Amino acid sequence: MEEQLAELAAKVAELEAKAGVTNTMFAETFYYLTIPLMIIIHAGFLAYEMGASRQKNVLASGVKNILAFAFMVPTFYYFGWWIYWGFPTGLTFSEGPMGISGTAYAAFALPWSESMGPNLDDRSTGVFWGAFTLFAATTASIMSGAVIERIQVVGFVILAIVLGSFAWVVAAAWGWHADGWLVTKWGLHDFGAAGLVHAVAGFFALGVLMNLGPRIGKFNADGSANDIQGHNMPLTLVGLMLIIVGFWGFLMACVIVPGEAWSWYGDKATTIYGTPMTLGALAFNILMGFAGGIIGAWWVTRDPFWMMSGALAGIIACASGLDVYWPPLAFIMGAAGGALLKPCAAYLERRGIDDAVGAVTVHGTIGLFGLIMFGVWGAGLPAIQGEGVATVSLIGQIVGAITFFLLGFVPGYVVSFILKKMNLLRVSEDAEILGLDPTKVPAQAYPEGITSSATPAE
Amino acid sequence: MGFDLESLDDMSGAIYMGANSSWEVTWLVISIAVCVIACVVGSKHELDAYQKIKK
DSSP states (O other), rough: HHHHHHHHHHHHHHHHHHHHHHHHHHHHHHHHHHHHHHHHHHHHHHHHHHHHHHHHGHHHHHHHHHHHHHHHHHIIIIIIIHHHHHHHTTOOOOTTTTTHHEEEEEEHGGGGGGSSSSTTTSSSHHHHHHHHHHHHHHHHHHHHHHTTTTBOOOHHHHHHHHHHIIIIIHHHHTTTTTHHHHHHHHHHOOOOOOOIIIIIHHHHHHHHHHHHHTTTTTTTSSBBBOOOOOOHHHHHHHHHHHHHHHHHHHHHHTTOOEEEEEEEESSOOOOTTTOOOHHHHHHHHHHHHHHHHHHHHHHHHHHHHHHHHHHHHHHHTTTTGGGTOHHHHHHHHHHHHHHHHHHHHHHHTTTTOOTTHHHIIIIHHHHHHHHHHHHHHTEEEEESSSSOOOOOOHHHHHHHHHHHHHHHHHHHHHHHHHHHTTOOBBHHHHHHHOHHHHHHHHHHHTTTTOOOOOOOOO | OOOOOGGGOOOOOOOSSTTTHHHHHHHHHHHHHHHHHHHHHHHHHHHHHHHOOOO
């Protein structure tokens, strides 16, 4: 009998070990696969920006976008990942409610730590770092579209690094991390990063645009605006659809899978805050927000560019609460986001801001709209695990919105102002008029030629 | 709308906002109305466009 019991115990232990290996491989694969999915976002941004550029600037826009991605990877390795773990409680390394200091949290994220390379005892850091690096690259690409056709490449790369490996990372430390002060003190809930990725990047772009100025020919002497059409609207539309495809990877990477030492539960998936959720919630609400955004923008504009931008806006409008939205409400939030786009973009244009692709509106304005509205719909949801924790509230979401606005706008404005003083921000007038491709790109987008469209007032 | 929970461990079953309340039907009806009105207004825009180019 004892022998049989021992045999049974050994068998159970063996099965448990096998189940553990399966779960760990599943977790590693889950985050690993979000990385190529999110790279599709960048394929989309590349197509979107190049299509929105005039023929004379197509490849220069592409070079800028590709370089933003390339520089984001090493800089996020050197310091971005460390910043996320080091500063959840503010700008000090103090302990949060979990009783761990920022220094202790971030020790494993130092670029010379054993966890920051292939390590058989750490099967999660690499894939988490990869997913966060792609979040960072997304912020840089959001800014990239707004500034096309007149920004210097190196100046842009510096701005991309400040945004992607610093500004949004601080926002994530404060608004995503289990010890983030916006979460623990104000009950912030921003599951899909409407505020801490989209709004930060959108308002960073606004700060840059204020120093960069409009493209030559955008505004007339009386202040009225001209419509500068990109050379290939179909390419832009396909690019926008690719961004939507990549969003599935982005939002999938916001889920914490169960069963690992770092998971919130052994038996259910959660948000990054530890609130229970399902992937089914994402399927319902991403699709409903996406559809609502297209319909809302179609209703207001009839313009395919704004309709596909509306799809993005629709998802961003409900991103904060994709885990718990009632799908018809996600649809209505999406429709509102899509409908708001063009009036908000026109408002900025009337104030002399030349945002070539509407990035400030799509990501900044709609990001804050979604973040704040979740304070109305999701009030009372415990922000994190534990007894007596802060709950979601309108005030808490507004505090988050103000914080994210400042974390985007202030660094964007200040760094671009310094770059402007150093003559590293804007290309020369001659180069802008001739075109950036013939000026500095050793390749031609269309060597057999296409007819150039005339730009008003240039 | 909103949530009335003591802790996250109380979350079970339908976890969306407004679950088992009249809000479910309210938002469902409004979302259907958005679709219908968008089609009506869209159709008017389309017919007006055809009318404009009529010889």
